[in-house]
Amino acid sequence: MRILILGAAGMVGRRLIDRLLAEKTIAGEVITAIDAFDVVAPQIAASDGVTIDAKAGDIADEATVKALVDKRPDMIFHLAAIVSGEAEADFDKGYRINQQGMSYLLEAIRAEGENYRPRLVFTSSIAVFGAPFEDKITDTFLAAPLTSYGTQKAICELLLNDYSRKGFVDGVGIRLPTIVVRPGKPNKAASSFFSGIIREPLAGEEAILPVADDVQHWVASPASAVEFLMHAATMDTDVLGARRCLTMPGLSVTIAEMIEALREVAGDEVVNRIRREPDAVIEKIVAGWPRDFDASRAESVGFSADKSFADIIRAHIAAEAVRG
Amino acid sequence: MRILILGAAGMVGRRLIDRLLAEKTIAGEVITAIDAFDVVAPQIAASDGVTIDAKAGDIADEATVKALVDKRPDMIFHLAAIVSGEAEADFDKGYRINQQGMSYLLEAIRAEGENYRPRLVFTSSIAVFGAPFEDKITDTFLAAPLTSYGTQKAICELLLNDYSRKGFVDGVGIRLPTIVVRPGKPNKAASSFFSGIIREPLAGEEAILPVADDVQHWVASPASAVEFLMHAATMDTDVLGARRCLTMPGLSVTIAEMIEALREVAGDEVVNRIRREPDAVIEKIVAGWPRDFDASRAESVGFSADKSFADIIRAHIAAEAVRG
Numbered sequence: 001m002r003i004l005i006l007g008a009a010g011m012v013g014r015r016l017i018d019r020l021l022a023e024k025t026i027a028g029e030v031i032t033a034i035d036a037f038d039v040v041a042p043q044i045a046a047s048d049g050v051t052i053d054a055k056a057g058d059i060a061d062e063a064t065v066k067a068l069v070d071k072r073p074d075m076i077f078h079l080a081a082i083v084s085g086e087a088e089a090d091f092d093k094g095y096r097i098n099q100q101g102m103s104y105l106l107e108a109i110r111a112e113g114e115n116y117r118p119r120l121v122f123t124s125s126i127a128v129f130g131a132p133f134e135d136k137i138t139d140t141f142l143a144a145p146l147t148s149y150g151t152q153k154a155i156c157e158l159l160l161n162d163y164s165r166k167g168f169v170d171g172v173g174i175r176l177p178t179i180v181v182r183p184g185k186p187n188k189a190a191s192s193f194f195s196g197i198i199r200e201p202l203a204g205e206e207a208i209l210p211v212a213d214d215v216q217h218w219v220a221s222p223a224s225a226v227e228f229l230m231h232a233a234t235m236d237t238d239v240l241g242a243r244r245c246l247t248m249p250g251l252s253v254t255i256a257e258m259i260e261a262l263r264e265v266a267g268d269e270v271v272n273r274i275r276r277e278p279d280a281v282i283e284k285i286v287a288g289w290p291r292d293f294d295a296s297r298a299e300s301v302g303f304s305a306d307k308s309f310a311d312i313i314r315a316h317i318a319a320e321a322v323r324g
Numbered sequence: 325m326r327i328l329i330l331g332a333a334g335m336v337g338r339r340l341i342d343r344l345l346a347e348k349t350i351a352g353e354v355i356t357a358i359d360a361f362d363v364v365a366p367q368i369a370a371s372d373g374v375t376i377d378a379k380a381g382d383i384a385d386e387a388t389v390k391a392l393v394d395k396r397p398d399m400i401f402h403l404a405a406i407v408s409g410e411a412e413a414d415f416d417k418g419y420r421i422n423q424q425g426m427s428y429l430l431e432a433i434r435a436e437g438e439n440y441r442p443r444l445v446f447t448s449s450i451a452v453f454g455a456p457f458e459d460k461i462t463d464t465f466l467a468a469p470l471t472s473y474g475t476q477k478a479i480c481e482l483l484l485n486d487y488s489r490k491g492f493v494d495g496v497g498i499r500l501p502t503i504v505v506r507p508g509k510p511n512k513a514a515s516s517f518f519s520g521i522i523r524e525p526l527a528g529e530e531a532i533l534p535v536a537d538d539v540q541h542w543v544a545s546p547a548s549a550v551e552f553l554m555h556a557a558t559m560d561t562d563v564l565g566a567r568r569c570l571t572m573p574g575l576s577v578t579i580a581e582m583i584e585a586l587r588e589v590a591g592d593e594v595v596n597r598i599r600r601e602p603d604a605v606i607e608k609i610v611a612g613w614p615r616d617f618d619a620s621r622a623e624s625v626g627f628s629a630d631k632s633f634a635d636i637i638r639a640h641i642a643a644e645a646v647r648g
Contacts, residue, residue, distance in 0.1 A: 091490065130566060134464070139466070140458070140465060140466045141464060141465075141466060142463070142464045142465060142466055142467065143466065143467065143482075144485070144566065144567050145482070145485075145486070146489070146566055148486055148490070151482050151483070151485070151486040154482050155479050155482055155483075158467075158469070158475050158478050158479055158482075159475070159479075161468070161469075161475070162469070162472055162475040165470070166415065166472070242454060242468065242470055243468050
């Protein structure tokens, strides 16, 4: 089993690779090779019995993508994207990386011919939905994004469905909730603060909260994101019919609830490191995002959510302790 | 007022041009020039005071599209497409004409810079929707096409929304019902028979009905299609918010109801020219199409439907009499 991971240097990509190397098998087959690709070369420790090829390159370069697919990976994870804030600021770059890259990937797979139909797991986003919403958004609700990032993801979903319907690829698109708590540094995503207000105070640092306490959002832990990817890679796709893309289960929590969970787990002193500093640009972007979902379709085919936001915080603290 | 029409040689494009030349003004301004573009050069009679430039070319050629937009039309109608059956049979051609052409058009408009923001009316299709459906499909229902044609139209809608949101263009996308009765010859659209079973018997010829009598479909007359275009070109787009694409009002009729309307208008002898010859390929495509809509959003902003299917047939007969 050869596995190609696009966006392998990102937080979710690195966790996925750790998991694959720990499991050593997937879908009942031994993992023999992992091709790890990103805009910067992924750093991956050597592993017995698994050939690891880590490369840096441009996913919006047609020849680069073709060369990766020419190795005929049995399974492909496409996690590569520039984030929402950057895609909104740089219109050309957003379409190039987030949409053209996917088009090249699908075309490279199709060009391999009839005997090649790999599983392709694509990370989409709840940003494909835009206000006004129904109260709990179902999988039959209109994708009407209010950002270029969401538009690019929605286009990729349509392409994944059509290429799967035509039998060129065996695609599964998973709309990730906002991943909280992301380890490391803030990034350019407009959603970065959702992690920041937990991560920084726990690390003894001040965090900026740019939106109101009653902002409600749909979140999942990094561990859940990896579980979603593993299940999407191994599930029976016949049950999906022509609709290959699903909203992943998450927790719908308000900022106030997040803060109270942080207080429950870590106390007042930690919570007091959150500083409120409203940012009109971020408030406007976040106001266009969905707040709550009915993820019963994903649950009915085996995906499951985190149990509570306090548990997400505790898992983050435990992971940071291991990381040292 | 300079107007660019892409797909000007098609049935709807020719009727639109006739209408524009008859009106001489649009949105309160005098029409001074019409650039008419299609894969074959549109045949347009000279008209006092209006400069007509009819050109043949490839809408999926970037330089061609750029040259058309460089003339800075105040209003653009993008009607050009290859039909559903052809897009399903020729995957590459479908994406090239139906999606890449739109991308080049939007990019050419954006490249003109901040002082240029033309109204762009784009003809989408109810083929953006795919089974399973809700009973009456609303404008918040998921676009989950079951054809490549529908996928291409859905991608164009997403792009039109995003480019409009960013202020690069002032777009309106109208999802046309199946146009019945189309004059002339059958085309490669899988929906061609909906017109054929009315048009051919009225002309004294046999028509093939490839689907069952209980097939239900969403239709509008050619005259309504032109009304939709004229209204989309002149309406206040502020009322649309970020959702620039609408399902046009139509009539939801079964094949049996169409045939009974034909009998009412033209008698048994005409109806007897319809020959039932089921075609599994067409039946499968049509089974994936929507049957009924709640078009109240479009109605609330001034679009309106035909009154009855018998009226549609009578209008066709009257138009054929004029045509000789």
